[in-house]
Amino acid sequence: xxxxxxxxxxxxxxxxxxxxxxxxxxxxxxxxxxxxxxxxxxxxxxxxxxxxxxxxxxxxxxxxxxxxxxxxxxxxxxxxxxxxxxxxxxxxxxxxxxxxxxxxxxxxxxxxxxxxxxxxxx
Amino acid sequence: xxxxxxxxxxxxxxxxxxxxxxxxxxxxxxxxxxxxxxxxxxxxxxxxxxxxxxxxxxxxxxxxxxxxxxxxxxxxxxxxxxxxxxxxxxxxxxxxxxxxxxxxxxxx
Numbered sequence: 001x002x003x004x005x006x007x008x009x010x011x012x013x014x015x016x017x018x019x020x021x022x023x024x025x026x027x028x029x030x031x032x033x034x035x036x037x038x039x040x041x042x043x044x045x046x047x048x049x050x051x052x053x054x055x056x057x058x059x060x061x062x063x064x065x066x067x068x069x070x071x072x073x074x075x076x077x078x079x080x081x082x083x084x085x086x087x088x089x090x091x092x093x094x095x096x097x098x099x100x101x102x103x104x105x106x107x108x109x110x111x112x113x114x115x116x117x118x119x120x121x122x
Numbered sequence: 123x124x125x126x127x128x129x130x131x132x133x134x135x136x137x138x139x140x141x142x143x144x145x146x147x148x149x150x151x152x153x154x155x156x157x158x159x160x161x162x163x164x165x166x167x168x169x170x171x172x173x174x175x176x177x178x179x180x181x182x183x184x185x186x187x188x189x190x191x192x193x194x195x196x197x198x199x200x201x202x203x204x205x206x207x208x209x210x211x212x213x214x215x216x217x218x219x220x221x222x223x224x225x226x227x228x229x230x
């Protein structure tokens with residue numbers, strides 16, 4: 001079964017850091033681009049960041065550029081999001097999502113995890 | 123940044139009727155447009171990619187059309203399980219992908 005499981009969320013104070021992880025299984029992880037998408041409580045979806053299959057191409061939303069860093073470890077079938085200088089507006093459910101086509105970043109997202117909640121509050 | 127605008131924000135339709143949801147891009151995204159369905163407490167599910175191709179396991183009552191800046195998701199005969207929030211997303215403008223704000227499809 002193809003599966004993505006996020007972890008690492010929690011309550012953190014403004015200005016602090018947090019690292020999210022996404023464990024992938026059931027598919028050849030290093031064939032696909034991966035992404036992070038977030039959803040603030042009661043709001044819509046916001047693409048946060050994406051990374052190509054070989055980490056050669058990386059992108060960020062303007063709202064997180066310079067504060068968040070995406071990375072992957074293909075040997076461990078894992079995706080990460082290092083979040084620094086967290087703000088109240090970063091409070092959201094963070095989803096990990098898989099690109100639908102092999103070896104390209106220009107794809108839709110066909111598999112999603114259940115998300116990990118990040119709350120930024122003092 | 124490409125802005126995706128969905129309309130209407132809320133659509134009230136009776137079961138068995140047709141629903142038509144719209145998505146407009148602020149500049150051309152070619153056919154690199156996806157539609158997702160999200161139910162309360164669940165992760166989004168991919169319905170349509172490439173503007174008009176149904177994802178695996180998606181019923182034929184879901185169809186997508188359009189290219190460039192204007193796109194439509196049509197649900198031909200609404201079932202009870204189709205009432206949800208629908209999002210469009212452009213994946214043409216790397217490295218900055220964007221979602222629409224969503225359309226809530228509710229029972230009339």
